[in-house]
Amino acid sequence: MDKRFADGREFLRREGRLLERRLFATCFEGAPGGRVVDVLRGYANDDGGFGHALEPDKRCPASLPLDVEVALQAMATAGVVDLPLARGAADFLARVASDVDAGGAVPLADPVIEGYPRADHMTEWTYAPSLNPTAGLVGLLHRLGVEHPWVTTAAAWCWARLDEDLPTDAHALREILVFLEHGTERDRATAAAAKVRAALDTASHFNLDPDAPEYGVTPLGLASSAESPWRALFDEDVIQGHLDRMERDQQDDGGWPITWEPPGQAAVLEWRGIVTLENLRTLVSYGRLEAP
Template identity: 60%
Template sequence: MTDIANAQRFLMAEARLLERRLYQVCFSNGGAEAVIDAVRAYRNPDGGFGHGLEPDKRTPDSLPIDVETAFQALAAAGAADPALLGPACDFLARVADERGAVPLAFPVIEAYPRAGHWSEWTYEPGLNPTAGLVGLLYRLGFAHPWRERAAGYCWDRLEAGALPEEVHALAETLVFLEYAPDRDRAERHAAAVLERLVASEMFHLDPAASGYGLSPLVVAPAAGSRWRRLFTAEQLDGHLDRLAADQQPDGGWPITWEPPGVAARQEWRGIVTLQALRTLRSYGRA
C-alpha cells in the first residue's frame, strides 16, 4: 500500500520548489501560475532554460533537454504560457540543424559537474529530444514555425524506417506519435516503434528486472495514456505493483543511476516521487 502521507512529507521536506508546486496543482487544487513562476526561474535571456532544470548537468546555459523539462512541467500543470513557450521555441529554432533537429546538450556541459553518461553522444541532433519536444508542443496546443519544421524531420525519419536503437529516443518518438494531430499516420507507426522499444535491453518488460531501464509505465504513465492499450493488463499491473513496492521508508522513491551530486540526487528523487504518485493515482492505486 502506498503511504501517501509519507510521500507528501518527503516532497515537502526534500523536493525543490517546482515539484512542490506541481504536487499542489496535481493533488491539492493549486494554481498553475505558481508552476509557471517556478519554471520561469530557470529561464535564460536567450529564451531557453538551464540551471540544472534537468538535474544531471549543472551548467547554467540553455540546453534543449532543459527546455523539454520545462515543457513537461507546464504540460503537467496544464499551463500553455506563450511568454515562456514562444521564446523557448525561438531558442530551439536557433540551435537546430538544417532539418530542424536539436541535440540534448552542447559541449558547454563539460565545464560543470555532470553525470557520467552526459558525454559526446548528447551533442548529436536526433529524435531524442526533438520528437519529445514536438509532442509536448502538440499537447500544449502551441504552434510555432520550429514545431512544424521539426515535425517534418520526425515524420521523415519514421517514413524512411530510420528508427533509432536507443531506448530514450524511441520513448521520445512515442510522445510525438501520441500527440501528433495526423492520427492515421501516427497509428501506422506506433506498433513498429513499440516493437523496437520492447526489444531494447534497456526496456524492462519484466517488473522484477533490476538496474536502470524504462518500463511500460514510461510509455503509459497515466490510465488515459493512448499507448496503454499496447500492453496487457497483467504487464501493467505487475509494474504498478513494483512501483508501489519501491517506495522507500522516508516516503520517496529511489533512482537507479548516479547523478552528479547530493543535491541532484534529492532533486531527482523529488521528480520521480511526484511521477510515481501521479501514476499510481491515475491507475487507482493511490
C-alpha cells in the same frame, strides 16, 4: 488519505525542490498552475531557453534543449501554458536547429556542459541532433497549443526519420510516443506506434520485466496514466506487475529511489523528488493510491 500517499507528500515537502512541490500542489491540492510557471521563470535565460540544472544531471546554467523539454513538460503537467515563455523556448530551439544544421533537429545538450559537474552518461552522444529530444519537444509544443515555424519544420524531420529504421534505444522510442500522441496525423501515428511497440522488444534500456533490477524505461514510463493511449501497447498483467513493483519500491522515508548516479547529492534529492511526484501521479491514476 492513503498513508503511502501521505508519506510521499511528506517526502516532497521535506526534500523536494520548489518546482515539484508546486506541481504537487497543482496536481493534488487545487493550486493554480500559474505558480508552476512562476518557478520555471527562475530557470529561464535571456535567449528564451531554460538551464540552471532544471534537468538535474548536469549543473550547467546555459540553455539546453533538454532543460527546455523539462520546462514544457512541467507546464503540461500543471495544465497551463505561458505562451510568451513557450514561444521564446521555440525561438531558442529554432536557433539551435539552425546552428547544428540537421534539417530541424536539435541535440539534448552542448559541449558547454563539460565546464560543469555532470553525470557520467552526459557525454558526446548528447551533442548529436536526434529524435531524442526533437520528437518529444515537438509533441509537447503540440500538446500546449504552441504554433511556431520550428514546430512545423521539426515535425516534418521527425516524420522523415520515422519512415526509416527506428532508433534502438528506449529513451528515443519514448520521445517518439510523445510526438505521436500529440500530433495531428492520427492514422499515421497509429501505424507508427505499432512499429514503436515492436522496436521496444529489442531496444536497449527497456525493462519489460517488472523485476528487472537495472535502470531502464518501463511500460509505466510510456503509459504513466491509466488514460494513456499507450497502455494498450502492453498486456494488462504487465502493467499491473509494474504497478506492484512501483508500490514495493517506495522507501521508508516516503520517496522513491533512483537507479543511476547523478553528479552530486543535491541532484540525487532533486531526482528523487521528480520520481516521487511522477510515481504518486501514476499510482493515483491507476487506482493504486487514494489522494485527498
